[in-house]
Amino acid sequence: MIHTDAVRTLTAWTTEDAGQELLRRDYLAHLAAHQDGLWRSCRPAHITASALVVDPAAGRVLLTLHPKVGLWLQMGGHCEPGDETLAAAALREATEESGIAELRLVALDTEPAPVLLDRHQVRCAGKDQPENTHLDVQYLALAPAGAQEQISDESDDLRWFGFDSLPELTDASLRRLVELARKRVG
Template sequence: MTPTETGSSALHADAVTTLDRWHPADPEQELLRRDYLAHLAEQPEGLFRSCLPAHVTASAAVVDPAAGRVLLTLHPKVGRWLQMGGHCEPGDRDLASAALREATEESGIPDLVLLAADGLPVPARLDRHQVRCTGKDQPENTHLDVQYIAVAPPGAQALISEESLDLRWFDYDRLPELTDHSVRDLVARARKLTG
């Protein structure tokens, strides 16, 4: 087994363990959790972009609870304000580190901390959505997104990356019009969990 295959197996095992031990209170989220686990049971490479028509992704809502705000990126391909996130990479050791890597890269904020329970980062929610990540002239595929909450240090300054058209902080109660229900649900969840 090559190092990449070993890393891929470890990431896959972590995703299964993470979803196995996560117990959402919402029945809809529970159905998604079971669907994600079924996908992973059928797809050993189910966390990578090459797995079509669906693959697991990792994202994080970057929040500054003291200021009551969330950082969103204007995604160039989607044309909407979204949380930070994207595809897992072979070097990612677990879903949480994939989400944290994406959040750090896209926000430019060091020292983000994922919300945890019993010392382990835990998902906040799941979202299944259609995208064209293989190209706009290609068929849509499905992202099985595992969403985390990343807490920024108070007063953190964001730095836009090349992966974004714009990057801004928004008050929890004043999200931009170009957000979908998934982002709004994630921000509401973040607000509840960070008090």
């Protein structure tokens, strides 16, 4: 069950960053309080999963221009009933949104592990609904050299950007994620 996996994943994940540790504890408290804490219907907050697609051989990342947010972001979104793990949800979202079938998540030891947590406000229920809080668990997904992206209906645009040439329409969280990716795989 994905709820059990999320608790296990976040309990095992360690960080030396005090802000990230506080988020990790908040995510675990959310899951303890909400058995439905990974589903879009859980309000005012729910866990989401994302993955930054990285082509280490070319020193680049694949970003999607999100239609609702208007920013270039990593691939990601809501967990679905068929997702058995957070990592599986992140990989499914990255594959669907990138069109690249051969992605694989970066592992720590033998299992895919998150690299960053990010809490942000978004209107995922519609413009006429109140904002929700996404408690995003972020992974890195490796693309094979020369991978060809295929834009999905969930994106206004999809492009590769060099580690040092990110577009202006990004936020601090994405830039931090790209920097961590560069250190880990670049």
